[in-house]
Amino acid sequence: MLKKLQTKFILILMSFVSVILLSVFGIVCCSNYVHDKKDVERSLEMALRLKDKDFSISFGNSRNFNGNSFVIYTDSDYEYMITSRTVWNIYAEDAQSLIESVEHKEDVGVLKKLGFAYKKEKITNYQVNEDTLIPSGYAVAFVDISNMQSSFQRMLIISVQIGSSVLLVFFILSCILSKWALKPVEQAWDKQKQFVADASHELKTPLTVILADSDVLLNHSTESISSQKKWIESIQSEANRMRKLVENMLFLAKNDANRIEISMQNCSLSDICFHCVLPFESIAFEKGIDLIDEVEENIEVHGNESQLKQLILIFLDNAIKYTPKGGKIYFKLAKIQNKPVLTIRNTDSYIPPEDLKHVFERFYRVDKSRKYQGGAGLGLSIASQIAQSHKIKLSVTSDEKQGTEFTLNF
Structure with a gap:
């Protein structure tokens, strides 16, 4: 072509x-x-x-x-x-x-x-x-x-x-x-082919599990519901995982086609951050992770509240996934030179320099250095798209001692 x-x-x-x-x-x-x-x-x-x-x-x-x-x-x-x-x-x-x-x-x-x-x-x-x-x-x-x-x-x-x-x-x-x-077109074409290949691979896994569990249920159809419960729960879990993956891919596809309509209005970034951190406190406690949040009050921004919430949840979810037991997560919202700045840093998590520039690419995961994997690798790509539509500057640094820190400059 x-x-x-x-x-x-x-x-x-x-x-x-x-x-x-x-x-x-x-x-x-x-x-x-x-x-x-x-x-x-x-x-x-x-x-x-x-x-x-x-x-x-x-x-x-x-x-x-x-x-x-x-x-x-x-x-x-x-x-x-x-x-x-x-x-x-x-x-x-x-x-x-x-x-x-x-x-x-x-x-x-x-x-x-x-x-x-x-x-x-x-x-x-x-x-x-x-x-x-x-x-x-x-x-x-x-x-x-x-x-x-x-x-x-x-x-x-x-x-x-x-x-x-x-x-x-x-x-x-x-x-x-x-x-x-045609170089940008070639790059876009290569990314599209890679996206299709990665999406096929990611969808193949839950489909395989669902089909395998379905076969088990068919072969044990005479057994009681209680004994079949674990297979049903496994199917439900994989189906939910597939639904989330499809939703994420649809979001990226619509964003690429500029078909997402965003209604912007003044909203409280402080309240959004507070409501995002709250549910993760119990998750962090169960995993043995210390979540330290510091949110300055009365900080407002112009944007879409739903997407800003999704953006912050992605970074918190990533921090929880890639922080080992005993690690710490620092979540801080403050005004620097009269502009809102949000930082999320998790300790004991390191991304090598050669992988750091790829973290916002679709389906990209640092398999060699990150032992605590989860998700399909679309979260940070979605976060990058949301940040771009809200004119938020994203940056990431990683250090073996300090860990990995994501900064959002509004």
Whole structure:
């Protein structure tokens, strides 16, 4: 998929550049062609108006007529009679050949192979000079356009060369840019594949347990309900675990799609922290963990109370899970430089530096160093999403002596 996307990106970019280059070079070539055509038309018109004048003398300083124009006179049967005085040395045979080339053509045209543009004009009783009178015939003006043709061809060749070079450079740049531009997409795609694989793995475990317990119940269907109670409780426990996992995944999916509507309002962060810590005191007591809380009163923030509660519960739940018996959890809410700061630190819990930067990734768990595992590894990822939507800066530090500390700067 990414290869197709990259190819599509390159094709779109190259098409865009090609259209621009064709437009630019097309406009330049067309404007030059129109300009040259007008020059030729003016030269032909001027040559016919002056007819027998000496062009080499009259127009020696003009860029349009400097030896480029001449007029050939013929009778009514297109038989050569005389050529106007010019710097061109035209023999009668050559002049007759030119006349024959235009005899059956339109009044104005171009002889591409010969490199001339021409224009015919009918004349009657025209006195060319003292010795020549044309009762009825034609005056055919010619302009040499061979240099214009060569210049135009050179311009086309140069345009093609420049265009090809620019396209090659842009092709190389587009390949580099496509890799750079699609890098976030590639990372997102890899994360999505990893997410699906991890989710499948996490769902497989409770499903396996539920199916196994169901088989046990079917094989012992004649036994009393009391003897089957442990299998039923196991199924219920795994089903609840699966439901929580699915809810967490749905939350992350909706958050990725920006489909979660959050209603923000002023709420008491002090009260939220107090209500979150209260139920964990009994859990910590049963596990032999000392939970020390210090909550400053009357601290308010702007946010969603339900999500803020979920955010704090995730950190407290993690602290309980990853603190061994005899350890301590420090929970503190205070204002620092007039801004609320919440810290949760649990002792005897260490995350190596190479794993610390991954703690907020989905399904990530530090299996090598954390012996007290629990959950599917989605809690901190959800916490990160909630913090991001509330513009809360999350940071984490870990030390072998002090333990692991999460800081929430509101």
